[in-house]
Structures are given as C-alpha cells and as structure tokens.
Amino acid sequence: MKKIFLSLALAFSMMASAQLLEVTSTQLVTSKADAKVAAFSPNGDYLLLTNTSNQGLQSMNLASKKITTISKADGAGYNVQISSNGNQIVYREVTLDATKSRLSNIVRVDLAAKTTQVVAKKQQHLAAMVADADRPSFSIKDRQLMMTKNGKTIVFSPNGQQYSYHWASLSPNGKKVSYYISSVGCFVCDINGKNIQFIGHNILAPVWYNDNILVGCDTKDNGEVVLESVIVAYSLDGKKQVLTNGEQIAVFPQAANGKIAYSTSEGEIYIMNVK
Numbered sequence: 001m002k003k004i005f006l007s008l009a010l011a012f013s014m015m016a017s018a019q020l021l022e023v024t025s026t027q028l029v030t031s032k033a034d035a036k037v038a039a040f041s042p043n044g045d046y047l048l049l050t051n052t053s054n055q056g057l058q059s060m061n062l063a064s065k066k067i068t069t070i071s072k073a074d075g076a077g078y079n080v081q082i083s084s085n086g087n088q089i090v091y092r093e094v095t096l097d098a099t100k101s102r103l104s105n106i107v108r109v110d111l112a113a114k115t116t117q118v119v120a121k122k123q124q125h126l127a128a129m130v131a132d133a134d135r136p137s138f139s140i141k142d143r144q145l146m147m148t149k150n151g152k153t154i155v156f157s158p159n160g161q162q163y164s165y166h167w168a169s170l171s172p173n174g175k176k177v178s179y180y181i182s183s184v185g186c187f188v189c190d191i192n193g194k195n196i197q198f199i200g201h202n203i204l205a206p207v208w209y210n211d212n213i214l215v216g217c218d219t220k221d222n223g224e225v226v227l228e229s230v231i232v233a234y235s236l237d238g239k240k241q242v243l244t245n246g247e248q249i250a251v252f253p254q255a256a257n258g259k260i261a262y263s264t265s266e267g268e269i270y271i272m273n274v275k
Helices: 002-006 007-014
Strands: 025-033 036-038 048-049 058-059 067-071 090-096 102-110 115-124 135-143 145-148 153-157 164-172 176-181 185-190 196-200 204-208 214-219 226-235 241-244 250-256 260-266 268-274
Touching: 007 036, 007 185, 007 268, 036 153, 036 250, 036 260, 058 090, 058 268, 145 164, 145 176, 185 214, 204 250, 214 250, 226 250
Parallel strands: 164 204
Antiparallel strands: 025 268, 036 048, 048 058, 058 067, 090 102, 102 115, 135 145, 145 153, 164 176, 176 185, 185 196, 204 214, 214 226, 226 241, 250 260, 260 268
16 A cells, blocks of 8 residues: 555656647537536436535436426435436435434436436445446445445445545446545556556546546636636646646536536536547
C-alpha cells in the first residue's frame, strides 16, 4: 500500500496532455433549474435526470426529447443503475421512520414490460443495487466501497478502510472498477481488488467512457461553492485531456455509445458527441 501512495508524485509528473477523444459536436438538450444527469442508458438513447439533491428521477428520450417522471422520491437519483440492455432501472426511495432514521425501498422498473416492483423494503443500510444479476455491483456505504456479487455484499475498499470512498463505477467489460478517495484521487483496480492503479487527483465523479478511458470533472472551489469546473478524460496509460472550454461550470458527466452528457451550474444538460 505504501508503494501506491509513494508513486503519486511520479504519476503526477508523468501525466501528459493528449487528445484521447475528438469532440465532434456539443448540443444543449434541456435547460431545467436544479437538474443534473444521473445516468446514461448503455446504448445512448435516453438519460436519467435528477436534481442536485438526488430527489426525483426522470427519463429523457433523446430522439423525441420527451421527459417522463419515474419517481419523485428522495434519493431516487443517487447511484441509480441501468441494466446493460437498457431495459431495467433500479433506484432507491428514501423515507424517514418515526425516529427520523433513513429507510430505503429499492425499486426496479422494467421498461419493456412496463412494470414497477419494490424489490427490497425499508432497509436502514442498503449497500448496493443490482441491475444485472450476472455482474458485480459497487456502491458506497459508511464511506467504504462495497461489492455485491451473487446476492452477497462485502466491504471491498481495496486501498484500506481508513479512507473515504466515493463514486464507484464498473467498467463496461465488467473487469475493473474505478473509485475516488477523498483528498487523494481516482483509482482503478481489478474486481478482485488487485492491480491498484492511481489515475489522477483532479478527476471527480469518474465514470467509464470505455474500458480504457475515464471521464470526470476537474473542479475549483472556495470551500463553499464551485467556482470553475471542466470535463476531463484520463486514460489508463497516463494521458489527460480537457473536453470543455471552461466557460461553463460543467459537472457530473455520464458516458455511453460515443456520447458524454454533463450538467452545468445553471441546470442545463449538454451532450458531447465524441469519437
């Protein structure tokens, strides 16, 4: 473990700017106060939107621009998951009991069958949600990185449980997971917790564009509010590219099928077409 963190300085010095992706166009798809992108369907045909507090969940068809409300519940936009075929959406509904403890229902929506089912009720600590039963699922519980596989959830936290983990994301091929450690940066490792690799410090909310490139946001703040933020791409071999021009405060990217969607501080949602 010491070797991992001793190598951070070397990794910073080796980080090179490069063109990893070519942005062919950028388009505004919706302008809605207090909105952010929660997820992108795997084939890129719809977005899931929530607000900045993760309250509510809406689906936006990108061909028709039609927006459909899926849930109005608190927590519905946090760690929402979409199955690899795009047909199922799994999200949480957070409520408070009489003692003000947070309870979660886990809800599965089948878009093809047009059904909605509560698959777990009133769980105080629900570590993970699984959209694809044959793929591991990663989530955050009590600042730790959790893995759910074959119905069993365990503490994963490959860098050690002394750290605070955020933003877990499984690679498209299901072989690697990315995550962010507070005050340290973004890492990638195998789904067995081995081959830990430091990616970069300034890549918050990282998600996979493909099996070799991550996208996230590089932000600057004054301790209270974000002052600047750009969308960035990092490759597993140490290259970095800034994808937005800095004129907007661009945050929380999601990627799918040659597209990167992101939100702005004004509540606008943009999609970059890339190759």
